[in-house]
Amino acid sequence: MESEDFETLKRVIEKTLRIKCQNYKEAYIRRRLLSRMRSTGAETYEAYLRYLREHPAEFELLRNALTINVTEFFRDPEVFEIIRSDLLPAILKDRGRVRLWCAGCSSGEEAYTLAILLTETLGMTGTRNAMIYATDIDEVVLGRAREGVYEEKALQKVPEALVRKHFIRREDGNYEVRPHLRSMVRFSRHDLMTDQPIVRFLDLISCRNVTIYFTEGQKNDLARLFHGALSPGGYYVMGKTEYLAREVEHLFCTHNSIQKVFVRSA
Ligand SMILES: C[S@@+](CC[C@H](N)C(=O)[O-])C[C@H]1O[C@@H](n2cnc3c(N)ncnc32)[C@H](O)[C@@H]1O
Known part of the structure; x- marks a missing residue:
């Protein structure tokens, strides 16, 4: 069940955010999802899917979590x-x-x-x-x-x-x-x-x-x-x-x- 929900989540990410999950390491996707789940109080992938459906604004926060945008002028x-x-x-x-x-x-x-x-x-x-x-x-x-x-x-x-x-x-x-x-x-x-x-x-x-x-x-x-x-x-x-x-x-x-x-x- 858990892995089915994880697969559903990846499909939702691909369709809505246009981010191809299969090209990222799976452990990385799981880690990033976990960080959003913690912040939203969702304890399972299923609960997080529901949260996404009920709070569409969460999609942008998920995108940020997946793409990590840290940068600076003259970095290194x-x-x-x-x-x-x-x-x-x-x-x-x-x-x-x-x-x-x-x-x-x-x-x-x-x-x-x-x-x-x-x-x-x-x-x-x-x-x-x-x-x-x-x-x-x-x-x-x-x-x-x-x-x-x-x-x-x-x-x-x-x-x-x-x-x-x-x-x-x-x-x-x-x-x-x-x-x-x-x-x-x-x-x-x-x-x-x-x-x-x-x-x-x-x-x-x-x-x-x-x-x-x-x-x-x-x-x-x-x-x-x-x-x-x-x-x-x-x-x-x-x-x-x-x-x-x-x-x-x-x-x-x-x-x-x-x-x-x-x-x-x-
Ligand atoms: C950590 S930032 C690095 C920014 C800058 N290059 C630097 O070194 O400071 C990584 C950037 O890569 C982008 N990124 C991640 N996957 C990408 C992809 N498949 N195609 C294009 N950009 C991607 C992210 O959106 C993010 O803005």
């Missing part, structure tokens, strides 16, 4: 330093234009961090040759990303001078990204497990802290998808705790093993 500053000092200059020297994909961008902090680095490298006028495609499965966080308004504490790792240059301080004390950053980033919904890349011949894909809950097979498929979407010599930047499995290692060479920066093999 060392990797952004490598992007600024090594990767962007190399890309610009080779091609004169830059196309980046920030995959699993959550509420936009990572994509705007990349936009800040591009502006610092190219200058305000040079950014017309730069485009950042930023995608996520979760429309709610994408809405926040498009809005581009952040609390002061979200900017803790952004150096003061960059805050002044790239954000507008609003009367309510929050900070809004300036139009030159906005115009460089295009946000859209994209499921890394089921959708084709939205663009190809990319110079860099940053997909950080997204695949930790994916199955091994799904991670490998994603590495293949990124390989196909990058230009030869393009960069794949992963999260610090993520890794390339043996099955897909040959698709990339290592640029920095600690910061998990890889280069597409030809």
Whole structure:
């Protein structure tokens, strides 16, 4: 009975939230469900199903629990330093234009961090040759990303001078990204497990802290998808705790093993 209710719940999640459960580790789905069940007082999957039916607003909270959107500007500053000092200059020297994909961008902090680095490298006028495609499965966080308004504490790792240059301080004390950053980033919904890349011949894909809950097979498929979407010599930047499995290692060479920066093999 319990496992039947779990299966029903997964079907409801797939249909209503458009999240494909079979691509996530089962223990992960169970853990996330349990956390929502605790918060709603539901003691069984059946009770939680009933709760969902009676409280449709719970669907959004469940989505948040399943997609975990934690992020920040300049998360792991060392990797952004490598992007600024090594990767962007190399890309610009080779091609004169830059196309980046920030995959699993959550509420936009990572994509705007990349936009800040591009502006610092190219200058305000040079950014017309730069485009950042930023995608996520979760429309709610994408809405926040498009809005581009952040609390002061979200900017803790952004150096003061960059805050002044790239954000507008609003009367309510929050900070809004300036139009030159906005115009460089295009946000859209994209499921890394089921959708084709939205663009190809990319110079860099940053997909950080997204695949930790994916199955091994799904991670490998994603590495293949990124390989196909990058230009030869393009960069794949992963999260610090993520890794390339043996099955897909040959698709990339290592640029920095600690910061998990890889280069597409030809
Ligand atoms: C922990 S956040 C990471 C945000 C950012 N990349 C960072 O490192 O700070 C993970 C994001 O991946 C997104 N995500 C999870 N599964 C996804 C999928 N199948 N396709 C696209 N995005 C997904 C979540 O919605 C969430 O916003």
